Amino acid sequence: MPATVAVVRCDTYDESTVYDAVGRGLDLLGGASRFVHDVERILLKPNLLVGATPDKVVNTHPAVFSAVARHLAETGATLSWGDSPGFGNALAAARKVGIAQVAEALGVTYADFADGRQVSFPEGELIKQFVIASAVLDADGLVTLPKLKTHALTRMTGAVKNQFGCVPGMLKGEFHMRMPDVDRFAQMLVDLNRLIRPRLAVMDGVIGMEGNGPRGGDPRHVGVIMMSEDLVALDAAACRVMNLDPALVGTITYGERWNLGSATDIEFVGDDIDGFVVADYNANRSRQATTDSGKPKGTLAKRLVVPRPVIDPAKCTACGTCVAVCPVTPRAVDWANGKGVPPVHDYAKCIRCYCCQELCPERAIDVQVPALGRLLHRK
Numbered sequence: 182m183p184a185t186v187a188v189v190r191c192d193t194y195d196e197s198t199v200y201d202a203v204g205r206g207l208d209l210l211g212g213a214s215r216f217v218h219d220v221e222r223i224l225l226k227p228n229l230l231v232g233a234t235p236d237k238v239v240n241t242h243p244a245v246f247s248a249v250a251r252h253l254a255e256t257g258a259t260l261s262w263g264d265s266p267g268f269g270n271a272l273a274a275a276r277k278v279g280i281a282q283v284a285e286a287l288g289v290t291y292a293d294f295a296d297g298r299q300v301s302f303p304e305g306e307l308i309k310q311f312v313i314a315s316a317v318l319d320a321d322g323l324v325t326l327p328k329l330k331t332h333a334l335t336r337m338t339g340a341v342k343n344q345f346g347c348v349p350g351m352l353k354g355e356f357h358m359r360m361p362d363v364d365r366f367a368q369m370l371v372d373l374n375r376l377i378r379p380r381l382a383v384m385d386g387v388i389g390m391e392g393n394g395p396r397g398g399d400p401r402h403v404g405v406i407m408m409s410e411d412l413v414a415l416d417a418a419a420c421r422v423m424n425l426d427p428a429l430v431g432t433i434t435y436g437e438r439w440n441l442g443s444a445t446d447i448e449f450v451g452d453d454i455d456g457f458v459v460a461d462y463n464a465n466r467s468r469q470a471t472t473d474s475g476k477p478k479g480t481l482a483k484r485l486v487v488p489r490p491v492i493d494p495a496k497c498t499a500c501g502t503c504v505a506v507c508p509v510t511p512r513a514v515d516w517a518n519g520k521g522v523p524p525v526h527d528y529a530k531c532i533r534c535y536c537c538q539e540l541c542p543e544r545a546i547d548v549q550v551p552a553l554g555r556l557l558h559r560k
């Protein structure tokens with residue numbers, strides 16, 4: 182049986198337009214009651230990276246959150262929401278985004294992801310044990326609300342990657358340390374999703390992010406909401422819209438290989454997906470890996486060839502976020518020239534997790550390929 186992805190045009194974040202679009206998508210998939218039942222506790226997981234207003238397109242738009250919550254509430258299910266952002270407090274971030282206010286108005290309760298429990302996962306291909314937020318484990322099911330965005334490490338952030346937020350707080354940094362190679366990081370994410378098994382994913386692609394994502398990129402109108410119970414198929418659909426080869430996205434290739442979903446056997450229902458393809462979507466289509474092998478012998482190559490985070494001193498406010506989130510000990514970006522001036526990267530220590538680039542509030546960190554890497558790649 183092919184995976185089904187519903188594709189629905191939605192050109193604005195006008196609340197009733199989004200509500201109708203989400204309703205149409207759910208109907209195309211057989212109705213909300215196919216995924217959620219009246220006696221169940223369902224957790225909504227938006228993409229809540231940081232506190233940023235919706236015009237920055239960093240997070241799932243509150244209108245999409247609202248529409249999904251309203252449709253699922255009609256089934257009689259009890260709804261909660263939660264996330265563990267990369268930096269700072271989830272509720273404070275959600276208030277800035279507008280999701281907290283929408284949730285309060287709809288009676289969707291906040292579930293704190295700060296505490297987690299260890300879960301054994303013998304079926305894991307790579308990871309046999311995870312610590313997952315208790316709120317996720319205590320829910321009957323999870324509905325995930327990814328945002329269509331580019332990502333420096335994984336090239337795109339979508340349905341599968343959105344579950345990384347189910348790992349509480351700073352434990353996420355440990356995974357970056359244990360899996361500095363992007364392929365292994367993607368494998369971990371696939372195992373995480375094989376464990377959590379979200380019921381449904383609804384992707385906010387009304388205005389996506391291109392370029393220096395997942396935080397510092399630019400808005401790009403796409404005008405689509407897509408949804409599926411198959412998260413790999415949904416991410417493959419997102420790649421098609423971004424004109425990005427899905428073979429470059431590890432969560433898709435390993436997701437298909439490890440039976441999380443299908444990237445190749447997809448039935449599209451609703452509007453014609455080819456009508457949403459943005460041929461010049463600014464995404465990383467280079468065949469060059471975003472990290473090295475993660476092995477010690479890769480260190481020199483990493484320094485000379487592999488893309489790296491670079492601070493623009495003209496934009497940097499010396500806020501220290503990058504220093505605080507760097508998972509490497511001792512830190513690979515630090516106050517080498519003292520506080521009050523831009524921090525300095527040590528590329529020999531840097532594992533290329535791009536957490537600093539992801540969370541810089543000033544969009545002051547870009548990912549750049551060193552000159553030798555550009556030369557080699559040209560061949």
Ligand code: SF4
Binds near residue numbers: 492503504540541544
């Ligand atoms: S997070 Fe960005 S603005 Fe803050 S110190 Fe680092 S580079 Fe500068």
Ligand code: SF4
Binds near residue numbers: 526531533538
């Ligand atoms: S400097 Fe940035 S990319 Fe390098 S390890 Fe630290 S957070 Fe990751």
